[in-house]
Amino acid sequence: MGGPGLDFWFRFIFLMAILVIILNSFGALMRRWLKVEKKRGFFSYDHVNKKHEKIDWTIRIIFVPLVLLLFIILSGRAIVSDSEPGWYTWLHPFYLFIVFMVATEGLKAFMEWKYAENKRAYIVTLSELGFGFAVIISMIMTDFWGLL
Numbered sequence: 001m002g003g004p005g006l007d008f009w010f011r012f013i014f015l016m017a018i019l020v021i022i023l024n025s026f027g028a029l030m031r032r033w034l035k036v037e038k039k040r041g042f043f044s045y046d047h048v049n050k051k052h053e054k055i056d057w058t059i060r061i062i063f064v065p066l067v068l069l070l071f072i073i074l075s076g077r078a079i080v081s082d083s084e085p086g087w088y089t090w091l092h093p094f095y096l097f098i099v100f101m102v103a104t105e106g107l108k109a110f111m112e113w114k115y116a117e118n119k120r121a122y123i124v125t126l127s128e129l130g131f132g133f134a135v136i137i138s139m140i141m142t143d144f145w146g147l148l
Helices: 006-034 050-080 087-091 093-115 121-141
Strands: none
Touching: 006 121, 050 087, 050 093, 093 121
């Protein structure tokens, strides 16, 4: 009837498993190499202090209405003009996600550098961010490593 086939979903799940293994392995190796304490859990997010928590939640709360506003703007642009891309093409959700990740992880790295007990923790955060972007860019440039 339509939609992706079963083969696509097997390859997609395989790709996601590879990503999780690569990114978690890199983080674990960096933490071991720099002797930085392991994070609490798989989906947990450790705040360095209350100030970090407050600023982080402020960033997150700002991004939610921004995403909704951009959805409305981009939906209107698609209806009005479907031909030439304009100034608003940089408002694509992928770019917004990059800004969000850099903002939250950059804040975390700064707070770790400034306030954490282990001053090398910020190096792990920045290296994980850089490595994650490198993996994503390599996936995009190689058509998801030829898996999809």
